[in-house]
Amino acid sequence: MCFAAGRAARRPAAQVPLPQTDGCTLAAPLTTLTDLPAFATASVDGWAVRGVPPWRVVGQALAGGVPPALTEDGTAMQIATGAMVPAGATSVLRIEESSRDTDGRVSGAPRPQPEWRVPGEEATVGEELLPAGTPVDPGVIGLAASCGYDSLPVHRQIRAALLVFGDELLTAGRPGAGRVRDALGPAVPAWLHRYGCELSPPAVTGPIADTLDAHVDGLRTALADADLVCTTGGTMHGPVDHLHPALRELGAEYVVNTVAVRPGFPMLLARVGASDGRQRFVAGLPGNPQSAIVALVSLVAPLVAGLQGRQAPTLPRHRLGAPVPGRGDFTHLALVRTDPLTGTAHPVPYTGSAMLRGLAAAAGFAVIPPGATGVPGDEVCVVPLPLLPGERPSAQLCGQPQRPAREPR
Structure with missing residues (x-):
């Protein structure tokens, strides 16, 4: 649902200069515009030779030019690594395996395998x-x-921003006297960066006052520049939870409004129309830190993939190495670390929805379906925490359990 919403709202493609495409x-x-390589290129420094030794030196082949052909047997041309192999050459002799006589002629035994890259080899x-x-x-x-x-x-990358709600939050110093340190303001932009988002300045706004007017103003300002605005807290219906009324004020339409998952069930995703005809999105992350990250991996990850024109996220499977409790009628997303040698997933401690200690040691969330418990040996999907841009997961796709890594032979 979130992926489809993002896919439907993605921007048209643009032709972008190559150095500016990182993250797009x-x-x-x-597809290739030519064979790779486009022409035969020497893979060593040495001599391009024709026929049998000794060879008379008739020229030089350097990278960046087109050398003349070797037209006579018994001739050689000095050649540099990466240079185009002259037409007519039958071998390339390594410089360190060659010798020259007093007349300057070259001798040596070329290796049996070609010492050049063949056109179309790659x-x-x-x-x-x-x-x-x-x-x-x-x-x-x-x-x-x-x-x-x-x-x-x-x-192009989508632009994202974060609004932090909550009068009880501190942005610096130690928590105390009824105030807690904001852990999501510093962390969520880093998670969004790992999903490939570009952070819209200011990347973080808040804490925003616990009033409806402040929520509406904050959302309207952020949505003017960002494709996606994440918010933290205020997703319930308490006396100072103003996100839902603010979304109504902005004419937003819910894509998702609460999910039967623990932790993180009061998450939401809404789309907001704009005067330029483009849709923007608001992802409401619960205020408890682990619940907020569950919302990121559940709602934001597939939405961003759709907005960016990427493939829908797929989930690796691992075998459980220890029992994981269920959560009744809710899907349980249980923090786990994964063992790359055995392909197993092991639950980590300190996983309360307000805790971050377990999250810091985890690789993702094991999915325990409603009405079930995780038994050691069970194959379960694991929702991975995002990697840095350019990192490639080694996990296999959902439906293919992880196998132990093998030692090279």
């Missing part, structure tokens, strides 16, 4: 290298450049 998403498959012209929906990172940028691209069709 490919809007079309990346890819052939028109071959699809990456599908549409691939996040662009420095590796993708380098690959595109090697194919000859100067720009790419991409979906």
Whole structure:
């Protein structure tokens, strides 16, 4: 539902200069414009030779030029790594395995395997290298450049902002005297960055006063620039919970309004129309820190993927290494760490909805369905915590359990 809402509201693709595409998403498959490599290139410094030794030196091949052909047997051309192999060459002899006689002729025994890269060795012209929906990172940028691209069709990063609600929050110093330290204001922008969002300045606003007018003004200001505004706290219906009335004031439409999950059930996602015709979104994260992160992985992650034109998130599966309790009629998202050697997931301690100690040691949330408990050995989906942009998870997709890593032979 959240992914579909994001997909429907994503911006049109734009042609963006290659150096500016980091963090964007490919809007079309990346295909090769030429063979890779486009021509035979020497992989060592040495001699391009024709025929049998000794070879008479007739020239030099350097990177960046087109050397003349070797047209006669018994001739050689000095060649640098990366240089185009001259037409007519039958071998490349490594410089350290060659010798020269008093007449300057070259001798040596070329290795049996070619010492050059063959055209199309990496890819052939028109071959699809990456599908549409691939996040662009420095590796993708380098690959595109090697194919000859100067720009790419991409979906740009979405802009996100955070509003912090709660008169009881401190933004600095030690908690006490009825005031608690705001843990989400510093943390949520970092999570959003890991989902590939661009933070709209100011990245964090608040704490915003516990009044309806302040909530409406804060949301309206943030939505003027951001595609997605996350809020913390105020998602219930208590005397100072003003998010729902503020959303009504803005004419928002709910995409999700509470979820049967523990922790984090009072999460919400709403869409707000704008005068420019584009839809913006408000993600209401509960005030308890772990509940807020559950909302991020449950609502924000698929929404952002849709807005960015990426693939819908898929969940790795792990076997439970210890029991995990159920939460009755609710889905239980239980914090776990994962063991890359055994592929197992183990619950971590300190996982109350207001606690962060367990979260700091976890890799994600094991999904325990309603009416069930987690038994050691059960295969369960794990909702991963987001990685840094460009990091690639090693986990297999949902439906394929993790296997223990094998030692290289």
